[in-house]
Amino acid sequence: MHPRRHFIHLLGSAAALGALAPLSARSQALEQIKIMYGFPPGSAGDSVARRVAEKLGGTAYSKNPGFVENKPGAGGRIAVEALKNAPADGSVLTLAPVSALAVYPHIYPKLSYKPEDVTPVSIGAVMHHGLAVGPAVPPEVKTLQDFLAWAKAHPDKASYGSPGAGTMPHLLGALLGLRAGVDIKHVPYRGTVPSITDLVGGQIAAAVNPSGDYLQYMKSGRVRVLASSGKKRSPYLPGVPTFTELGYPDVTSEEWFGFYASARTPATTIGQANAAITAALKDKAVIEALGLVGLVAYGSTPQEMAADQKAEFERWGPLVKQIGFTAES
Numbered sequence: 001m002h003p004r005r006h007f008i009h010l011l012g013s014a015a016a017l018g019a020l021a022p023l024s025a026r027s028q029a030l031e032q033i034k035i036m037y038g039f040p041p042g043s044a045g046d047s048v049a050r051r052v053a054e055k056l057g058g059t060a061y062s063k064n065p066g067f068v069e070n071k072p073g074a075g076g077r078i079a080v081e082a083l084k085n086a087p088a089d090g091s092v093l094t095l096a097p098v099s100a101l102a103v104y105p106h107i108y109p110k111l112s113y114k115p116e117d118v119t120p121v122s123i124g125a126v127m128h129h130g131l132a133v134g135p136a137v138p139p140e141v142k143t144l145q146d147f148l149a150w151a152k153a154h155p156d157k158a159s160y161g162s163p164g165a166g167t168m169p170h171l172l173g174a175l176l177g178l179r180a181g182v183d184i185k186h187v188p189y190r191g192t193v194p195s196i197t198d199l200v201g202g203q204i205a206a207a208v209n210p211s212g213d214y215l216q217y218m219k220s221g222r223v224r225v226l227a228s229s230g231k232k233r234s235p236y237l238p239g240v241p242t243f244t245e246l247g248y249p250d251v252t253s254e255e256w257f258g259f260y261a262s263a264r265t266p267a268t269t270i271g272q273a274n275a276a277i278t279a280a281l282k283d284k285a286v287i288e289a290l291g292l293v294g295l296v297a298y299g300s301t302p303q304e305m306a307a308d309q310k311a312e313f314e315r316w317g318p319l320v321k322q323i324g325f326t327a328e329s
Contacts (some may be wrong), residue, residue: 029059029272035259036083036094037106038076039163039191044210044293045257046070049095051289052259055280061090061272072190074153075164076100081112081258090273095124098256099168102312106320107166108327115313120305121259121270122277124297128230129169129253130211130240131160132223134199137206143224144246147206148180158303159185161195161207166325168255169208171316172229174323176243176251199223210255211237212294214246229253236294250319256298258305270302 033056037049046068053066071079079094080101086092101115133147136157141150151158162170165188177184184206189195192209199207200222217223227243228234229252243251259277261270276316279300279324287297300308320326 003116029061029063030089030091031062032064032091033062033273034092035066035068036071036079036092037068037098038071038073038079038096038100040072040193041068041070043163043192043207044127044212045095045125046297047290047293048257048295052095052124052277052280055283055286056276057278059272059276061269061276075104075167075188077104077108077112077248080118082114083260083262084117086262088262088266090261090265090269092094092262093121093273094118094260095257096260097168098258098309098312099166099171099316101169101260102309102314103168103320104166105313106317107325110327115309117183117263119263119265119270120258120302120309121261122302123204123298123300123305123308124257124259124280124281125290126254126256126298127210127212127295128228128234128237129172129175129208129255130214130225130228130234130237131206131208132199132214132217132225132244133206134202134204134223136202142224142226144241144243147226151182151184151205155183157196157205158183159187159204159206161187161189161198161204161209163189163192163195163209164188166316166327168253169210171320171323171325172243172251173206173208174325174328175319177247178323179248179251196223210294211240212292215292215294227251229255233294234294256308257295259307274302 016173035049035053049068057065058060084093141147160173192213195207198204225240228240281297281299290297
């Protein structure tokens with residue numbers, strides 16, 4: 001055979017093999033994926049885990065739709081720690097807020113995992129946090145400045161709830177108190193749902209939580225959101241100013257929930273997981289469902305997610321020192 005023709009023949013064979021490669025990968029699709037989530041059912045992040053899980057079936061990654069296992073407590077740390085001992089075949093993922101990997105290492109000297117124990121797969125959704133007040137605060141408190149003045153005048157009643165000690169909402173509230181020179185007592189909860197229940201019930205004055213978790217209570221007038229943490233206003237709360245607009249530029253966070261796998265997972269499996277998850281996040285029904293809880297569906301490459309996590313880690317190190325919070329404090 002002519003050398004050039006032989007080369008073209010070989011190229012043709014290689015192309016044919018390349019075309020077959022996805023089929024062989026598809027035949028190795030996992031039976032089912034479990035997604036662990038470190039907060040109770042019913043919260044905004046839980047929606048991300050469930051909406052993506054149900055779309056994973058029939059992909060090169062998974063034969064069947066996935067399922068979610070809630071592992072609430074310790075500000076989401078339990079679900080990340082559980083990934084350390086999970087199978088490294090991609091069959092178990094954890095959905096975690098970026099703070100679990102970027103902020104907690106600065107707070108917990110005896111953290112039961114290291115960021116390098118897990119590997120990024122894809123960002124799932126981006127959220128803004130909001131400071132809201134409930135019926136324990138008089139109705140004439142309509143702005144953040146009103147609330148800070150009220151908190152200064154009523155130190156015995158000035159409190160704010162968060163989804164847990166060391167979570168991003170806790171730190172945003174602490175940073176606000178520090179910058180405003182107002183002592184607002186922090187009350188940690190096991191997730192956003194119980195903190196909002198107490199906010200609406202008047203047991204706590206205020207709360208900092210993902211903005212989307214307030215939407216249903218805002219409509220009925222039971223809570224008033226006074227400020228949000230985004231660089232720009234939340235598309236779901238266009239009438240609510242940002243902390244930056246109100247003079248607190250470092251009380252800013254556009255926190256995301258991201259999918260993680262065991263660090264020992266092969267790169268090809270991470271690639272298949274990423275393709276299936278990012279495809280799910282482009283699905284119109286998923287985008288709309290996440291919009292209902294104030295989240296913006298957002299897929300990424302593992303590399304983009306890792307770079308953003310590193311940037312957050314570097315930003316929050318000095319801020320955590322200023323706040324002065326550690327697990328022992």
